[in-house]
Amino acid sequence: MGFSKKVSSLKESATLQAAAKAKALKDQGVKVLNLSIGEPDFSTPKSIQNAAIKAIDNGASSFYTPATGLPELKQAIIDRTREDYGVTYQMNEVFVGSGAKFVLYALFQTLLNPGDEVIIPTPYWVSYSAQVELADGTPVFVETTQDNHYRVTVEELEQARTLKTQAIILNSPSNPTGSIYTAEELKKIGEWAASNNIYIIADDIYAKLVYNGNVFTSIVSLSDEIKQQTIVVNGVSKTYSMTGWRIGYALCQPEIVSQVSKVMSQSTGNPAAVSQYAAIEALSGSQAIVEEMRQTFETRLNDIFPIVQEIPGVRVEKPQGAFYLYLDIKETLDMCGYDNVTNWVNDLLEEAHVAVVTGEAFGTSHHVRMSYATDMDTLTQAIRQINEFIDSKRI
Known part of the structure; x- marks a missing residue:
């Protein structure tokens, strides 16, 4: 019994796949800092x-x-x-x-x-x-x-x-x-x-x-x-x-x-x-909570962006909206000896326990997407572990 060609050639959603990999490591007792999933970290009002x-x-x-x-x-x-x-x-x-x-x-x-x-x-x-x-x-x-x-x-x-x-x-x-x-x-x-x-x-x-x-x-x-x-x-x-x-x-x-x-x-x-x-x-209903959440995201963006800019080899434009940072890591890949961004992302998760999403899922070959829809402690610790990972891979 076979499957349709349409489904057989279909790839799983990369964002959900990244989140699933992070969860699998967490289930093994690993403390994973998950910056992959695109959802607010607030409870529904x-x-x-x-x-x-x-x-x-x-x-x-x-x-x-x-x-x-x-x-x-x-x-x-x-x-x-x-x-x-x-x-x-x-x-x-x-x-x-x-x-x-x-x-x-x-x-x-x-x-x-x-x-x-x-x-x-x-x-x-x-x-x-x-x-x-x-x-x-x-x-x-x-x-x-x-x-x-x-x-x-x-x-x-x-x-x-x-x-x-x-x-x-x-x-x-x-x-x-x-x-x-x-x-x-x-x-x-x-x-x-x-x-x-x-x-x-x-x-x-x-x-x-x-x-x-x-x-x-x-x-x-x-x-x-x-x-x-x-x-x-x-x-x-x-x-x-x-x-x-x-x-x-x-x-x-x-x-x-x-x-x-x-x-x-x-x-x-x-x-x-x-x-x-x-x-x-x-x-x-009241839209006040919408503005409260928006202000929280804005504060996180303004606090984390200068830190992200200091990641070795990264080029990044400050986002105007949403809650993602899209990092051009071409120079980072070169300094770490990688010719494939997805391999870099997979190793970052396995070795540094930070989950981000490969840019190949979004149609680019040397970017990663990082969500800042999480607390500042998680964000700053994740950046610290990314920096340590890059230092460990320098050639």
Whole structure:
């Protein structure tokens, strides 16, 4: 008995794989400093937990909901988007899924035919390319550089465009770089996409995690024409520290929602009802806790960044948002005698007991991603052990 070629060629998510390796070492009694996983280290706020408990107690979470989400949750999404973006959507322009990751998966299954191309600027979140391929699409990578703040230009996109180009993915703030597109850059990209009838998939999952006076601009706020061409993907996982609740959503044209609903109805059905009620509270309740968590991340970034800059051989740009540092360690690899970044990452975990994610998972060959979504003691100790590891490997 065999397996499908599609699944056999599929790679496991590198971030989850790194976290699993770290956990396996921990289970053996090793003290691992885990900077690999992309989730806040805060508990879900009490008000959100209490809303879920209330939904359980009154029986509201006991039954199926519409496949694309509760009407009350869709309204909360519309209201939150209007307040944050200054843009209004209707109920038939929203769908909810079991996490933003599955929302993206469902979108690719809906939008792509075999051979359709999706432009993905590198470095990119690890699952974009795999999800495109699972939908029989073709990922087309456009390399960005640290010198241009890891942001793609219209000229670069135009060089990559073909008659098969169906969509482009924009992730701002970016996982893994933390870079944010300016309003001017987004307007140029949006107008280019609209003029070529190319969907913009705007992954806004880190939109609230912006630091040091930098500004997030929603591409859909720039013009009605761009809004019509854009699919906004978001969720509650990062902003409200609800990664385990698995609620993501998208805002887009009604005809896309109606087609995605078929995928939802034949796959997951509705997202967990109790999680939907929790998400209603997250989006419609007090947003004070969001700012508290954002300030904590900003403080950590400002405290740890100068220390990271001192790691031998490292080049790194200070992130504008999200909660990752993307380190160019090409010189570090050379001084340690490595010609492969993944081998360096594996040895760092096995020998120095620090878990980071290889840049190869994000489409670059000499970077690593380090999460600062953990306490400062862990961060500073991890940097100390990384420095010691590098010293021990110098040639």
